[in-house]
Amino acid sequence: MFNAYNQVLRDQIRAWLQEDIGTGDVTTDFTIPVGAQSKGIIHAKEAGVIAGIPVAQLVFEIVDPTLTCYAQVEDGQYVAKGTTLIIVEGSTHSILIGERLALNLMQRLSGIATKTRKFVDALEGLPTRLVDTRKTTPGHRALEKYAVRVGGGANHRFGLYDAVMIKDNHIKGAGGIIPAVERARMNIPHTMKIEVEVEDFDQLEEALQAKADIIMFDNMSPSCMAEAVRRVKSRAPHIVTEASGGITLESIREKAESGVEVISVGGLTYSVAALDISLDLNEKKAEA
Numbered sequence: 001m002f003n004a005y006n007q008v009l010r011d012q013i014r015a016w017l018q019e020d021i022g023t024g025d026v027t028t029d030f031t032i033p034v035g036a037q038s039k040g041i042i043h044a045k046e047a048g049v050i051a052g053i054p055v056a057q058l059v060f061e062i063v064d065p066t067l068t069c070y071a072q073v074e075d076g077q078y079v080a081k082g083t084t085l086i087i088v089e090g091s092t093h094s095i096l097i098g099e100r101l102a103l104n105l106m107q108r109l110s111g112i113a114t115k116t117r118k119f120v121d122a123l124e125g126l127p128t129r130l131v132d133t134r135k136t137t138p139g140h141r142a143l144e145k146y147a148v149r150v151g152g153g154a155n156h157r158f159g160l161y162d163a164v165m166i167k168d169n170h171i172k173g174a175g176g177i178i179p180a181v182e183r184a185r186m187n188i189p190h191t192m193k194i195e196v197e198v199e200d201f202d203q204l205e206e207a208l209q210a211k212a213d214i215i216m217f218d219n220m221s222p223s224c225m226a227e228a229v230r231r232v233k234s235r236a237p238h239i240v241t242e243a244s245g246g247i248t249l250e251s252i253r254e255k256a257e258s259g260v261e262v263i264s265v266g267g268l269t270y271s272v273a274a275l276d277i278s279l280d281l282n283e284k285k286a287e288a
Contacts, residue, residue: 116151
């Protein structure tokens with residue numbers, strides 16, 4: 001993720017820093033002596049799965065390339081409360097300028113990774129694959145989807161450009177599932193998949209007739225979903241089945257036991273509590 005996305009991420013970090021710094025950090029500028037050096041200890045104030053270590057390191061590098069930033073854990077690692085995550089050393093001014101952005105990103109991404117891991121654990125022993133959705137924070141999609149992978153989940157489509165997903169409003173606008181699929185099939189490359197969202201057995205029959213590649217069962221009960229899976233696999237075993245809609249940590253296992261191969265959960269990214277992470281200045285060094 002950080003190789004292909006690195007330059008875009010660097011540009012975003014610079015913009016986010018500018019949003020925060022503006023014309024200058026007046027508190028740090030007016031209270032910290034010029035040349036002061038410190039060690040910043042970033043630590044977890046609660047247990048969870050860590051994500052965003054390389055992002056935080058990049059923040060401090062962009063703020064001040066002379067800072068040294070040592071990761072003490074790796075992304076994807078479950079840590080206990082109090083665990084040291086990163087040690088950053090150098091200019092006190094630079095550490096304090098980068099502190100908030102680095103923490104904001106790590107807290108958000110670690111919250112996503114932690115929640116994802118809970119959902120993955122709830123599926124233990126089942127072959128069902130957990131995926132995210134496009135319900136992400138604008139401008140943060142690549143990072144948030146990265147955090148889902150760190151937590152053990154997988155990514156659904158990244159945007160409107162990499163797969164056809166025919167949902168209720170597309171069906172209404174196109175005049176039905178069959179004409180929607182037919183028009184899409186005529187225009188997309190043979191390598192692109194077509195997914196159709198269905199809400200009942202009548203729509204399921206249309207999706208089967210249209211030969212969709214993936215059929216998503218939206219807000220179906222586990223018993224209805226099990227029957228829908230049976231109908232799909234008895235007629236077209238190659239079609240991938242997916243469940244979505246209001247799936248919670250408490251309900252996901254029962255939904256998965258219906259036999260669906262994929263479960264998509266928007267809540268992995270759009271309604272997540274940040275993991276509590278803090279930075280403390282410690283063992284202050286002598287001024288340069």
